[in-house]
Amino acid sequence: MAVARGSDLVCPRIIAKNPAVNLRSSVLAVPVGLVKLRVGKLGIRVQAIGNAESFQISESLEGSLGFDVMSEGELKEKGFMGLRKTKLVCTIGPACCSIEDLERLAAGGMNVARLNMCHNSREWHRGVIRRIKKLNEEKGFCVSVMIDTEGSQLHVVDHGAPSSVKAEDGSIWFFTTENFEGCRPFTVQANYEGFSEGIKVGDELVIDGGMATFEVIEKIGNDLRCKCVDPGLLLPRAKLSFWRDGKLVGKNHELPTLSSKDWSDIEFGISEGIDFIAMSFVNDADAVKHLKNYLSNKTPRSIRVLAKIESLESLHKLVEIVEASDGIMVARGDLGVEIPIEQIPTVQQKITYVCRQLNKPVIIASQLLESMIEYPTPTRAEVADVSEAVRQYADALMLSGESAIGSFGNKALSVLQTTSSRMELWSREENQQSGLHWHELGLSLPDKIAEQVCSRAVEMANKLGVDAIFVYTKNGHMASLLSRNRPNPPIFAFTDNDSTRMALTLQWGIVPLLVDLSDDVEANISKTIGLLKTKGMVKEGDALLVVSDDIPSSANPTVYQSIQVKTIV
Numbered sequence: 146m147a148v149a150r151g152s153d154l155v156c157p158r159i160i161a162k163n164p165a166v167n168l169r170s171s172v173l174a175v176p177v178g179l180v181k182l183r184v185g186k187l188g189i190r191v192q193a194i195g196n197a198e199s200f201q202i203s204e205s206l207e208g209s210l211g212f213d214v215m216s217e218g219e220l221k222e223k224g225f226m227g228l229r230k231t232k233l234v235c236t237i238g239p240a241c242c243s244i245e246d247l248e249r250l251a252a253g254g255m256n257v258a259r260l261n262m263c264h265n266s267r268e269w270h271r272g273v274i275r276r277i278k279k280l281n282e283e284k285g286f287c288v289s290v291m292i293d294t295e296g297s298q299l300h301v302v303d304h305g306a307p308s309s310v311k312a313e314d315g316s317i318w319f320f321t322t323e324n325f326e327g328c329r330p331f332t333v334q335a336n337y338e339g340f341s342e343g344i345k346v347g348d349e350l351v352i353d354g355g356m357a358t359f360e361v362i363e364k365i366g367n368d369l370r371c372k373c374v375d376p377g378l379l380l381p382r383a384k385l386s387f388w389r390d391g392k393l394v395g396k397n398h399e400l401p402t403l404s405s406k407d408w409s410d411i412e413f414g415i416s417e418g419i420d421f422i423a424m425s426f427v428n429d430a431d432a433v434k435h436l437k438n439y440l441s442n443k444t445p446r447s448i449r450v451l452a453k454i455e456s457l458e459s460l461h462k463l464v465e466i467v468e469a470s471d472g473i474m475v476a477r478g479d480l481g482v483e484i485p486i487e488q489i490p491t492v493q494q495k496i497t498y499v500c501r502q503l504n505k506p507v508i509i510a511s512q513l514l515e516s517m518i519e520y521p522t523p524t525r526a527e528v529a530d531v532s533e534a535v536r537q538y539a540d541a542l543m544l545s546g547e548s549a550i551g552s553f554g555n556k557a558l559s560v561l562q563t564t565s566s567r568m569e570l571w572s573r574e575e576n577q578q579s580g581l582h583w584h585e586l587g588l589s590l591p592d593k594i595a596e597q598v599c600s601r602a603v604e605m606a607n608k609l610g611v612d613a614i615f616v617y618t619k620n621g622h623m624a625s626l627l628s629r630n631r632p633n634p635p636i637f638a639f640t641d642n643d644s645t646r647m648a649l650t651l652q653w654g655i656v657p658l659l660v661d662l663s664d665d666v667e668a669n670i671s672k673t674i675g676l677l678k679t680k681g682m683v684k685e686g687d688a689l690l691v692v693s694d695d696i697p698s699s700a701n702p703t704v705y706q707s708i709q710v711k712t713i714v
C-alpha cells in the first residue's frame with residue numbers, strides 16, 4: 146500500500162503485539178478499537194483513537210533508527226563498554242578539506258568539525274560545510290559543524306614579509322597602524338587604531354604569548370618604537386599583548402565581542418545550517434545572551450553558543466559566562482597570551498570543574514598534539530596533556546593546526562582516540578567518580594526531580610553494571626544530566642529533534658539517535674529496544690537502564706520521570 150508522508154489512515158480494529166521486542170518487563174499490546182495510522186518521516190505510527198496508548202510497527206521502521214555508522218561499527222566491534230566517551234573536534238583547513246579528507250576524519254572519529262572564520266573565504270567554508278552534510282546524509286556519519294568567530298583581538302596585519310620574520314636581540318622595530326605598501330623592514334602594522342592607548346615607555350610588548358618580547362622605548366602619537374629584548378619569530382597574524390610589572394595591561398580599546406564581519410559570518414552560518422557557534426574573546430555573559438537571543442528569534446533550528454575562555458576578563462566572570470552559554474571552549478592558545486602559561490593547567494582544571502557543576506559541555510583546545518603538525522608521532526608530554534584532559538572528564542578534545550594544516554591529521558586523531566579510550570578505562574577501573582558532590586542545578590520541583598532521577602540512575606547503572614543507559618529527550622536536557630554524572634555505560638539518547646541530536650555529539654558519553662517518538666513513554670521504549678534488537682545492537686542477556694521523562698498530555702496530565710531496568714530476553 147503506497148501512503149503519502151503526513152497522511153492519516155483510519156483502520157478497523159486490530160490487535161497487535163510488537164514482534165521485534167520481547168522483554169520480561171513489557172510485552173506491548175495495543176487495545177482493541179479504531180486505529181489511526183500516521184505516516185511520518187521515520188515510519189508509520191499506529192495510534193488507537195480515543196486512547197492515549199500508541200506504538201509503532203517495528204518492521205516498517207527497519208533502518209529508520211538514526212544510528213550513525215561510527216557508533217554502530219564501534220558497538221559491533223567493541224561492545225557497549227568499548228564506545229569512546231570523550232568527543233573529538235577537528236579544525237578543518239587546507240590540509241583536510243576535500244570530501245575524501247573529511248570522510249577519513251569522520252571515519253577516524255571526528256564528532257564535530259570546526260571552521261575558524263579568521264581564515265579563508267566564505268565560499269571555501271561553504272564548500273566544507275556542504276561536503277560534511279553530504280557525508281552525513283549519504284554515508285551515515287553524524288558530524289556536527291561549528292563556526293568559530295574571528296572576534297576582536299589585537300594582532301599583526303603586516304610585518305613586511307610574506308611569512309615569518311626573525312626579531313633579533315636588540316633590534317629596533319616600529320609598531321604602527323599605518324597601512325604601508327610593500328616591504329618596509331622593521332615595521333609592523335597592528336589592526337586597531339587605539340592599540341597603544343594607555344601604553345607607557347618601559348612597558349613590554351609580547352608577541353604570541355612569548356614568541357618574542359619588545360620593550361617600548363618611545364611613543365610617537367599612536368605609534369610605538371620598541372627594542373627587541375627577547376628574540377624570536379613574528380608570524381603572520383601574530384597576537385600582541387602589553388605587560389607592566391609582570392601583569393597584563395588591561396585593554397584600552399573598547400571593541401565589541403562580535404564585529405560586523407562576525408555578524409555576517411553568523412548569518413552565513415545560520416543559512417548553511419550549522420550546529421554550534423564558538424564565540425571568540427567573550428568577556429562577559431551579556432555578549433553570549435545577546436547572541437543566543439538573536440539566534441532564537443532568527444531561526445527555528447537550535448544553534449548552540451559556546452563561549453571561548455581566552456581572555457583575562459573572561460576568567461574574572463567565568464561563572465556568569467558558563468551559566469549564560471551552551472558550552473565552553475578552553476582556548477588555551479590565546480589564554481596563554483593573556484595569563485602566564487604556567488597558570489594554564491590549573492585554570493583548565495577550574496574551568497572544567499565549573500562546567501561540570503553547571504552542566505555545560507567543555508572542550509579543551511589548542512596545542513594538544515602540536516608537534517604532530519610536523520611529525521608523525523606525538524611527544525610523551527603531549528600524550529600526558531591529552532590524558533590529563535580526559536582524566537578531568539572534559540567533554541571534548543580539539544585539534545587545531547594538527548588537522549587544519551598538518552601532514553598527519555588522521556594520525557593525530559587516532560592518537561586522541563587511543564589515548565582517551567585508555568584513560569577512560571583507567572578512570573573506570575580506578576573508580577574516579579566516587580565521592581563527587583554536585584551543586585544542585587534545578588530551581589523548580591520538576592527540574593530538581595529530573596536532576597535527582599539522573600544522578601540516582603547513574604549510581605544504579607554503575608552499581609548494577611548495566612550495559613547501556615537509554616534516555617528519551619526533546620532538547621537534550623535529561624541526556625546531559627546523565628552525562629554530567631559520567632556513568633560507566635554509554636548513554637543512548639533518543640530524540641526526534643535533529644538539532645538536539647547534532648548538539649549532543651559534543652557531550653561526553655552520549656550516543657545521539659534520531660527516531661520518531663510519540664507521547665507514549667512505554668511505546669517509545671518498546672519501539673527503540675525493538676529497533677536495536679532487529680539491528681543486532683542489543684541481544685539476549687543485555688541489561689538496560691531506561692530513564693524516561695513523560696510529556697504531559699490532555700489524556701495524561703501528570704508528568705512522571707522513571708527509572709526502569711530491563712533485561713533483554
Ligand SMILES: Nc1ncnc2c1ncn2[C@@H]1O[C@H](COP(=O)(O)OP(=O)(O)OP(=O)(O)O)[C@@H](O)[C@H]1O
Pocket residue numbers: 236237238239261263264265293425478479511544545546549550
Ligand atoms: N580555514 C583555514 N584556512 C587556512 N588555514 C587555516 C584554516 N583554519 C586553520 N588554519 C591554520 O591552522 C592554524 C591553526 O588553526 P586555528 O584555527 O586553531 O588557529 P588558532 O589561532 O588557534 O585559533 P583562533 O584564531 O580561534 O585563536 C592557523 O594558524 C592557520 O594557519
Ligand SMILES: CC(=O)C(=O)O
Pocket residue numbers: 425453455475476477478479480510511
Ligand atoms: C582555539 C583558540 O581560539 C585559542 O586557543 O586561542
Ligand SMILES: [K+]
Pocket residue numbers: 261262263293294295296425
Ligand atoms: K577564531
Ligand SMILES: [Mg+2]
Pocket residue numbers: 425455476478479
Ligand atoms: Mg583564540
